[in-house]
Amino acid sequence: MTSLSLDVRSNAPETPEVKDMDMRNMIKASENESFAMEHLISDPKTVVVGCGGAGNNSVDRLTRIGVWGAETIALNTDRAHLERVHADKRVLIGKRITHGQGSGGHPEVAEHCAEEAREELEILLKGADITFITAGMGGGTGTGTAPIVAEVAKEMGSVVVSMATVPFTVEGNLKCQRAAIGMEKLKKNSDSTIILANDKLLKMAPKLPINQAFSVMDQMISEVIKEITEAVTQPSLINLDFADLRTVMGSGGTSTVLYGENSASDPLTVVAEALDNPLVDVNYVGATSALIHITSGPEMSLRTATRVVQGFTDIMDPNANVIWGARTDPKFSGQLKVMAVMNGVEMEYQALPSVEMNREQVQMACIPLVR
Ligand SMILES: Nc1nc2c(ncn2[C@@H]2O[C@H](COP(=O)(O)OP(=O)(O)OP(=O)(O)O)[C@@H](O)[C@H]2O)c(=O)[nH]1
Numbered sequence: 493m494t495s496l497s498l499d500v501r502s503n504a505p506e507t508p509e510v511k512d513m514d515m516r517n518m519i520k521a522s523e524n525e526s527f528a529m530e531h532l533i534s535d536p537k538t539v540v541v542g543c544g545g546a547g548n549n550s551v552d553r554l555t556r557i558g559v560w561g562a563e564t565i566a567l568n569t570d571r572a573h574l575e576r577v578h579a580d581k582r583v584l585i586g587k588r589i590t591h592g593q594g595s596g597g598h599p600e601v602a603e604h605c606a607e608e609a610r611e612e613l614e615i616l617l618k619g620a621d622i623t624f625i626t627a628g629m630g631g632g633t634g635t636g637t638a639p640i641v642a643e644v645a646k647e648m649g650s651v652v653v654s655m656a657t658v659p660f661t662v663e664g665n666l667k668c669q670r671a672a673i674g675m676e677k678l679k680k681n682s683d684s685t686i687i688l689a690n691d692k693l694l695k696m697a698p699k700l701p702i703n704q705a706f707s708v709m710d711q712m713i714s715e716v717i718k719e720i721t722e723a724v725t726q727p728s729l730i731n732l733d734f735a736d737l738r739t740v741m742g743s744g745g746t747s748t749v750l751y752g753e754n755s756a757s758d759p760l761t762v763v764a765e766a767l768d769n770p771l772v773d774v775n776y777v778g779a780t781s782a783l784i785h786i787t788s789g790p791e792m793s794l795r796t797a798t799r800v801v802q803g804f805t806d807i808m809d810p811n812a813n814v815i816w817g818a819r820t821d822p823k824f825s826g827q828l829k830v831m832a833v834m835n836g837v838e839m840e841y842q843a844l845p846s847v848e849m850n851r852e853q854v855q856m857a858c859i860p861l862v863r
Pocket residue numbers: 543544545546547549569570594595596597598602627628629630631632633634635657658659660663667690706707709710
């Protein structure tokens with residue numbers, strides 16, 4: 493039918509109405525084209541999801557410091573905690589199961605809540621190009637929900653970067669074991685997983701009260717997410733784009749983030765500071781890919797920037813895929829700030845054997861919560 497009507501039209505004499513129609517079609521086509529172009533050049537959509545108490549606290553901090561071009565979502569089974577958190581969206585899951593009172597430390601209960609909220613999660617994560625997930629492993633909600641959020645985000649086509657903490661050793665075996673199970677699941681469902689050890693806080697800030705020590709970790713998580721997001725969304729001298737990020741973070745495995753800030757006069761000290769980051773125990777010698785972003789004042793020379801990049805590549809696999817960008821900012825005059833995401837690194841953290849709970853145990857765990 494279509495081809496017949498086309499044939500008829502092409503044989504017909506050109507009337508003014510036909511010309512008008514052609515013009516309208518041309519305008520429509522060009523409008524469609526510019527609409528398509530707008531889509532091509534639009535910023536990548538970044539979503540940050542904080543799962544459970546620790547995840548919510550990181551998202552709260554991130555929302556307060558502000559991150560350009562990212563939407564923050566706090567997800568919890570605990571209504572009281574959620575009410576105290578600042579985020580663009582706050583999502584209480586598993587109302588029917590936990591009545592908003594938390595998972596009682598049971599990851600299986602929280603996993604069940606997240607499974608029930610799958611459709612809601614799909615709506616929340618639709619269109620996200622990159623999803624950051626942050627959680628403290630070892631409790632119920634973060635451990636149980638973060639792997640499901642990662643799975644849904646990946647199914648929706650997003651690059652998934654997870655940042656999770658493992659508990660202090662003093663929190664006990666059970667928590668550490670729970671954390672190990674959750675971490676394995678999270679790693680399986682994420683493109684890239686950054687593991688942070690709370691024990692490292694003891695070395696870095698031994699005298700701080702626990703709440704303040706946690707806030708050091710939350711600050712670091714927020715800064716890393718802010719750095720990565722802004723490195724690809726804000727205009728830079730040497731631009732990094734979303735495709736670069738996808739190449740580095742989408743290649744799977746364990747990643748680490750290194751962060752250093754110092755005087756611009758000695759770029760190698762900044763690199764040394766970043767490599768010495770005490771919050772992460774990694775062996776980065778032989779890392780297979782990296783995304784490096786440098787910020788300094790308008791006087792930054794190409795030589796300074798390349799010395800920083802060289803400092804990192806020297807310790808990496810000789811065939812490593814290294815992508816770097818640089819931004820000048822008058823606020824950083826005389827200062828040099830570097831953030832490097834390294835992929836394919838080895839963590840000292842070892843997973844413990846997994847222990848699964850059966851359905852009966854899950855229901856038992858639910859009983860005290862359904863009051
Ligand atoms: N970095 C950081 N870690 C935290 C914080 N609070 C707790 N943690 C760590 O994260 C682990 C899990 O704790 P929460 O996040 O409170 O637990 P949850 O995921 O809410 O789980 P339930 O409350 O049991 O449902 C703890 O064992 C701590 O090691 C925090 O504010 N910041």
